[in-house]
Amino acid sequence: MDIIDQVKATLAPALAARGFLLWDVEYETMDSEMVLRTLIDREDGQISIDDLVELTDLVGELVDGIEPDPFPASYMLDVASPGAERSLKQVSDYQWALGKNIEIDLKQSIDGSSKLIGNLLETLTDGIIVEYAVKAKRQKLTITFDQIRAAKMALNQNRELVSDEDLAWAKNKLVQVKTYQKINGQKEFAGELVDFDEQKLVIVDEAGHTLEVPRDAIAKAKQVSI
Structure with a gap:
């Protein structure tokens, strides 16, 4: 059992x-x-x-109590939160993220992109099922864990779009x-933001119409989650 596994086995329960x-x-080295x-x-x-301040002492005591000492040299202990963009590595991580939007970095591209943001619908023995938008249409996709280079919780969902920077970030996403x-005849529009310039936004709706x-x-524009 390596150092990380020993620490996990000690701390988790x-x-x-x-x-x-x-x-x-x-x-790791820093x-x-x-x-x-x-x-x-x-x-x-x-x-x-x-919580983190209180847990630092507890974690330190528990790790120091591992016998025999698995650490080959002195180290600095850092007790922190996983954060909003936490990485998803284990099946249990994906199970925790069910129903939430995740960002996936794929080893090979799908629909011309190696990155996608989708709603995690289900975990499988060897992968996951996500729902994501393609040309303003929602579709389900099964991805095996072997196809995933990295995955994390998606941030900035439902972000308001004010500046060109916001719009560039939202390009090819649902807005x-x-x-x-x-x-x-209408005052509300929804679809995939395919382009923009100083004068206009170009949106493709679910029917495939370009607006x-x-x-x-x-009056207001925002990127919306699936």
């Missing part, structure tokens, strides 16, 4: 008994110093800074736009 979840353990990083969350709700006045929405007519 002790933290679970106190209502905490051991998300991950990392043991600025020529070894760092043991434990990523911990609450099983229910969000972990606080006060929702509300206008001050009716355009072609041009003048930017000076937009």
Whole structure:
């Protein structure tokens, strides 16, 4: 059993008994110093800074109590939260993320892209099922774990689009736009943002129709999750 496995085996049950979840353990070099990083969350709700401060002593005591000592040299202990963009590595991580939006970096591209953001619908023995948008249409995709280079929780869902930077980020994603006045009989538009410039946004709706929405007519625009 390597160092990370030993630390996980020691910490996981002790933290679970106190209502905490051991998300991950990392043991790596940082600025020529070894760092043991434990990523911990609450099983229910969000972990606080006060929680992390209290857990630092507990984690330190538990790790120091591992016999025989598995560490070949001194190290710095870091007790932290996994964060909003936490990595998904184990099947249990994906099970925790069910019903949420995740970002996947694929080893080979699908529909011309090696990255996709989708809603995690189901975990399988050897992979996952996600729902994601392609040309403003939702479709389900089964991805094996072998096809995934990396995965993490998606951030900035339902982001308001104000600047060109926001729009560039939202390109090829689903957006929702509300206008001050009716355009072609409607004031709300939804679809994939395929292009934009200083004058307009270009959106393709679920029916495949291309819509041009003048930017000076937009009351509110946001990227929306699936």
